[in-house]
Amino acid sequence: MSVSVQEADFDVGAEIAALSAGREDVGAVASFVGLVRADKAAMEKLGDGDTAPNDATAVQAMTLEHYPGMTEKALDAIVAQAHGRWDVFGVRVIHRVGRLLPGDRIVFVAVASAHRGDAFAACEFIMDYLKTQAPFWKKEETPAGGNWVDARESDNEAAERWAPGQKSVRS
Amino acid sequence: MNVNILFFASLREALGVSSESLALPANVVSTGDLRDHLAARGEPWSVLAATKNLRVAVNQQMVGLDAAIKAGDEVAFFPPVTGG
Known part of the structure; x- marks a missing residue:
């Protein structure tokens, strides 16, 4: 079970340990944990010259919606691509859905490999x-109301680095 | 045979509906045709034409607005994804 979409929190230490349990060929486990940040909307609005007080736009909670069925397929496909591009022994992806509070974990990715290069690159990919x-x-809840988070162009650019023919950051 | 159409996130909220089953009109053969067909209903459906970077999936695979559709397909419309 390398991919999970769930409401429940997860145990980072246990997930990392599971990737190398019972084997001696794993030399590296790279992991990433994404968290709900409280000040996102406030920082973006203030960055545009808006003087709205931080407390009016501060993120109090975030609700994660997904497309059941497609979500798991999409994550499986991404993990399969990582296996095809790097020498990785195991991958674990957990993404939470539902209502989350600032400081809560949202997403976890960990990759086990023989060496750190492949582990870091596959994790970032x-x-x-x-x-x-x-x-x-993601839909944010703020004192000013709820708003759907806009996609960021920087996220598209980050993904495009890995396209065939592009120079990736760590290969 | 119908197509099953799904809407997510801000689109779902704007339309006030998360899914519908629709008998496919003969002139609707692509995802873009379906988007235009739905948007032509007027408010609030015109949001489908107004949404920047509208994403579409057929049978749970992300495709373009020129992808072919047929009876029995599951077609989903949604805004750009913001997970992670």
């Missing part, structure tokens, strides 16, 4: 592709 390919949507 999976996150970059997940951000642009997996059907999840």
Whole structure:
């Protein structure tokens, strides 16, 4: 079970340990944990010259919606691509859905490999592709109301680095 | 045979509906045709034509607005994804 979409939180240490349990060929496990940040909307609005007080736009909670069925297929496909591009022994992807609070974990990606290069690269690739390919949507709750998070062009650019013919950051 | 159409996130909210089953008109043969057919219903459906970077999936695979559709397909419309 390398991909999970769930409401429940997860145990980072246990997930990382599971990737090398019972084997001696794993030399590296690279992992990434994404968290709900409280100040996203406030920082973006203020960056545009808006003087709205931080507390009016601060993110109080975030609800993650997804497309059941397609989400799992999309994540499986991303993991399969990572296996095809790097020498990785195991991959674990967990993405939470439902209502989350600032500080809560949202997403976890970990990759086990013989060496750190492949582990780091595959982990970053999976996150970059997940951000642009997996059907999840975030809605923020602020004192000013709810708003759907806009997709960021920088996320598309991050994913495009890995396209064939592009120079990737760590290969 | 119908197509099953799904809407997610801000589109689902704007339309006030998360899915519908539709008998495919003969002139609707692509995802773009279906988008235009639905948008032509007027408010609030015109949001489908107004959504920048509208994404579409057929049978749970992301495709373009020129992809062919046929009876029995599951067609989903949604805004750009924002997970992670």
